[in-house]
Structure formats: structure tokens, C-alpha cells
Amino acid sequence: MTGAAALAVLAAMGITLIRALRGPTLYDRVLAVNSFGTLTVLLIALHGFLTERPEFLDIALLYALINFIGTVAVLKFFEYGDLGATGSTED
Amino acid sequence: MQHHTVLKVAAKLLLPFILLFALYVQFHGDFGPGGGFQAGVIFGAGIILYALVFGTGHARAVVPPGAVRAAAALGVLLYTGVGVASLLLGANFLDYGILAADPVAGQHLGILLVELGVGLTVTAVMILLFYAFAGVEGAETDRAVANRDGAERAAAERAVADRGGASRAGPDWTSTS
């Protein structure tokens, strides 16, 4: 069962990659990368259960925690064209 | 990112867990995957998240650049210091067995300290890289924003014109921010 789910995740990864390659806007690419990250977390978790070595879950946990940071950086890049803008002076 | 309230709340919730996870990776590296390098990168990434969401100025107040510079050197110093300590105690350089009465305990202590040194340096260098690349505020940033805004507005207007008329722009979507 985990095997079938892992194959489904792989197929979804392949399809998501199409969107990342095609664009057309930058936002579409970021969206695709974001989903790709989710799918990778699931693949790693499923693979851990497939091979019965659940310590791989640490990697999935790491991705769940810090995949977000890349997206935040991209957003900041979109809005300010620079990662260093303070932008929080108004509160 | 003053208008991204949701983002700020999420980052605030997530940040302690990222830092805690970095410490887990640092000190649990003996038993599971991980170690000083990974922990340093994760800890640095946590600080960078703070800097991205709340502004580099706030991050500089929490983690001053001077401290970062000192920490980067301190990590290497700690690593070398462990080696020199074992040298002074009469063993080879970086031979931790001598650090405690029991060689295994000495090895364990040595590995712990050395990994701490690695973690310290890597954390500091990651933050330092971010400060160096993204830290310049003022004129340069304003210019970058102006460039982007100009390009985007022109493209958006072109897109609207392509569809034949700007009336469909409808409500002022951009004013929600």
C-alpha cells in the first residue's frame, strides 16, 4: 500500500515538474516548487515505511520545518527586489 | 513585509521549533542522522527566516554582526582548542581519548565539543553570508524596488491592453495591501 502511494507521489512529482518547467509566470514556478517540496516530504516518509527505517522521518520533519523559508525569501524578492529590505517599520 | 500578517504569525509560531530542531540535530547527532554542520545550517536558516519576515534591522538587534563575526572564529578556535588540549595532556592532536579518565567517555566528550565548534562556525557563517548579501539598506534597495515596480507596471498595463480595455481591471486589487 505504501508502495502504491509512493508511486503515486512520484507521478505527481513528474506532473508538477511540468508546471515548474513551463512557467509561464515566476509565481507559477514558485507554486510548483512549493508543491514539489510537499511531495518530497511525503515520498521520504513513505519510503521510510517501505523499507521500515523510520529514522528517515527526521529528514521529512526538517523539510516540513524549513521549506517555508525558501518561499518567504522568494516572496521578499518579489516585493522588494532585495532580501535586506526592512519593511516592518510600520507596526 | 508589513502587510503580511499571516506570514508573520506563521513565522512566529514556526521559529521556536526550527531553533529547537537545530539543537536536537546538534546534540542528537551521536544517535541519529545529523551533526554540527546540519544543525548550524538549520539554526542559521531560522535566524534568516526571522530577518526575512521581521526585517534585517530587527535581526541585527537580536544577533549583532559583531557577535556573528566572533562566533565564526570561536567555533574554529573551539575545535582546534580540543586538539591542543589533547596535545597538552600528552596524546596526539585531536586524540580525544585522553580528555577523560575513561577513553570512551573522553571520545564522547571530544566529539561533542568538536561538533559544537562546527555548529557554531557554520551558524555564524550562514548568518554572516546573509547579512553580507542582503544587509545593504537604503539607496540600493530603493533603486531595486523602483526598477521592479516600473517593469511590472509596464508589463501589467501591456497585459491589460492586450485584452482590449482596462475597464476589466475592476476593483482595485492592489489596494488591499
Added chain:
Amino acid sequence: MPPAVIEHLILVSLLALMTVTAGAIALTRSLFAAAMLFGIFSLLSAAVFVVLDAVDVAFTEAAVGAGISTILMLATLARTNARQRAGPRLRPGPLALAAGLVLLLAWASSDRPRFAAPEAPANLHVAPRYLQEGPRETGVPNVVTAVLASYRGYDTLGEVTVIFTAGIGVLALLGLGGGARRD
């Protein structure tokens, strides 16, 4: 399907996706798109390391790829141009060189020991001793940590020094950016 077959299938598909992504990175002119595709490439390589049982390497790839590399690439893009200068897309000379190199490597890999073969030279030298004696000698259950921090302590010291030196280099070139810039 037996798990081993599924595992193999996962590995092959991941490598295929990696190849497609790498090709797209080489061909795209938008540096921003390349940065995003690098993110995908990093995710894929972390997954490949997991499938190959290299947990610590996968952990490093995950931490660096998701946490730092995208940020540094974007920070660089913010300071340079977001598009590559236009030029001929395919240059025959370098392409032929690269193709020749690939063929050479493929030919050379034919007498490489089988993947993870116990009789491979890499697994006969010091590895068995580390694996057998490591936990007892160092009291550390994770052999990778024992090797990196104790048996190969010199190498790791060198690596930390390299990271430190890289930091100093960036510091010398860009400064820490706070307060008055001196240029």
C-alpha cells in the same frame, strides 16, 4: 510488487526527473527560473540520497538546499541581473567536449565495482574496522558521526576552516553591510 522493485523504480524515476531538471536549468535564460529549478533539483537529490540509504548526506542536502541555497541565489540575483546575456544556445565545441566526457565516464564506469559490493576496495580498507570498532571505541552509535568527528577529525577541522575562510572572504568583499558603507 515486492518492495525492492518499488524501491528500484523510485530510484530510477528520481534520477530521470533529475536529468530533466538539470537539462532545463542548462537551457533556461531566466536566472530566476534556474534558481527555482535548482530548488527542485536539491529536493530530488535529497530524495535520491534517502533511497540510497545515505541518511546523513540527505540530511545535509535537505538543510542546505531548503534553508540556504535558494536564499543565497536570490540574494545574488538581487545584486546582479536576473537574465542571462543572450548568446548562441548550443555551441558545438563545448557540447562535443561534454558529450565526449560523458562517453568516457560511461566507458570507465564499466569496470567499476558493483554498487555497494562488499568486495569493492572502498569497503575493504578501513571501513570494516570503523564499522566494527567504532561504537565500542567512541561510544557513539551513529558511525557517520564517529568517523567524521573522531577518526577523520583532521578532515573535519579542514572543512570547518574552509567554511570559516569562505566567510572571511565574503566579509572582505561585501562587508557586513551595517551602518556606513565604505565604497
Added chain:
Amino acid sequence: MPSLIDLAAGACLLGGAAFLLVGAIGLVRLPDFFTRVHATGIIDTMGMGLTLIGLILLAGWSLPSVKLVLILGFMLLTGPTATHALAKAALHGRLDPLSGRPPEPPSSSA
């Protein structure tokens, strides 16, 4: 004869896989950015959630289960936040919500 929990886990995994595939197909097939956001919503919540719940049921009361619950919690926090912030940035970047036209000349890629 599989136990009830195994059956439930299998159902969750299959359902999650179906949602993941639907979301991925939507990401490619839907016509513009703001509709594609909905497709990633399916991947980030239903697909991810059902798959992880299925794994939690398989793992039972154990440490992996705790880690999976943590992963589930963090992903439920970050996924929708990232999508929301991205859609907001797209609006802010004057991507037209009705046509979804790009804010700058589309990059020519492979």
C-alpha cells in the same frame, strides 16, 4: 484477514494518493495562476494530510507516529500560509486576477 486499522490506513493512503494526483494534474491543466493556487491547496492539505494520517495509522503508538504528527502539524501551518502569501504577492505584483497575465515578459524556458 487485515485488521480494521490496516484497512483504514490503506483507504487513507489511497485517498491521499488520489488527491495528490488530482492536485498535480490541476496544477498543469488549470488555465492561470490564481486557479492553479487551488490545485496546490489540494496537494498541501487533503493529499498531504490523508497520506500522513494513513502512515500514522500504520505506525501505531510509537515515536515515528509522534514525528508524523509533528510533520502534519507543521505542513498544515506552512503550506497554506505559503500559498496565501504567494497569491497575495501575485496580486501585489499586479498580476491581473481575471486573466492571470504575467507581470513581466514570460521567461523563455525549456
